[in-house]
Amino acid sequence: MSANIDPYPATWHEMASRIEYADLRIDTQERDLRLLCLEAEKYRIPVVVVNPVNVGLAYQFAQPCGIKVAAAVSYPVGAYIPQSKMVEVEDAIIDGAEIIYMVMAVGAYLSGWIDLFTRPEITSLVQVAGGRPTRLITEASVLNKDQQRELCRIAIEAGVDDLVLCTGFISGKLPPVSDEQIANIVEAAGNKIGVAYMGEIDPPERSFALMRMGVTRLCTPSARNILAAYPDFSWAA
């Protein structure tokens, strides 16, 4: 095994603790949510991430296992006014969400509507979340270097816990976030905000590379394959 694909972090337990296990598909069924929570428990993944409409049901399955539920608010497009998003955050909390992911209005930010949309929605996210961890989802691949750094600053000032690099939503239109873009954001983040990657990770060894680059959390449906890439991982864990 080459140095590049040596597992990082070193143990699968440690990797599992940095994963938030996501099912954000269009065709998620009740049985998928049940399985998501069962697998999270089995593999010691602390959090499952689901669409807002599935938070209540996921909570029923997750809560007895000690798994937390995260809601992906305004996923995947995020093009709503801040007030509307905040009501959605409140609803998710009522339904059982303990962690809030929120897709920012990327188009509004790119349009320069920073004071009208970007700052209010990010500040409100933190306020309305009421101390629950917050993860702001962007699409770093459509931001230039300066915008990536500026967004980091805004998120840090607002007290967001993690900046999420991408939605992972496969539209076929947006380029994937590049290593250079990730490095730029990791540098801007310093140790003031976490940097998370969202979406499928294939091959699973890509997760090691992401972590080595400074990504601190993976929100992914690929948890099984990632953990199975550890030589010491046991399916009967």
Add this chain to the structure above:
Amino acid sequence: MMMTDNDLRYSSEVMAFAGMFHYGILGIEKTEADVRSGIQRVLDSGYRLTAVDVELIYVPMTIDMIGGRATVHSPISYPLGNLTLKKKLRDLEDMMRIGVRDSAYCLNYRYILDHRWDLVEQEVRAAVEVNQGVIAIEYNIQATLLNDYEIIQACQAIENGGANTVKLNTGYGWGTGPEEVALVRRVFGQRLDIHPSGNIRTLAQVDEFLKYNVRIIHSMAVFEITEEYIARLQQQRSQS
């Protein structure tokens, strides 16, 4: 008297053809400039499209800019149908208030895939009751993910919920096939208005849908398809 290119381009036949289309300017990365440019394209074309589709945050400027030349459309819970019913209904109310008059309402696909037709019907009925006919709503199912039975049951739930328009795909990634349109038309006759959407790029595709008496088509390629249509008319006229 010979018809000039311009006469043909703006003939009632071509205007009616272009008038069937929704033109979408949707997506997470779409900026104010993108939307303005898209609307300008619509205005410059001289065609009166059925609707221009934009994200909710761009509705007010679209209404200002389009000046009544097309209906302004904004989707609800697009494209995954994954927002809560409360949120969807709030968005619907917001849209009614700010002047949206056409919308694609993405249903909760989990209910469809779990065969909870009662819940699908309830969701449609809730939206119909809030809407009170203000906005023309097409209820979106992701037919590509469904078998024939599920497509029929979902459409039945839409009808039972008090609506009469189905959009067969979100247009995100997947497209509507003529066989899906044929199936719904065969079972529901003219009771349901059917909106094909997704990956519709050519006149040949549109021709297929028109065989099933479709009146509205969603496509980002409306201008290219209309050019194809004009070229075909020119060819037909030169041969006659």
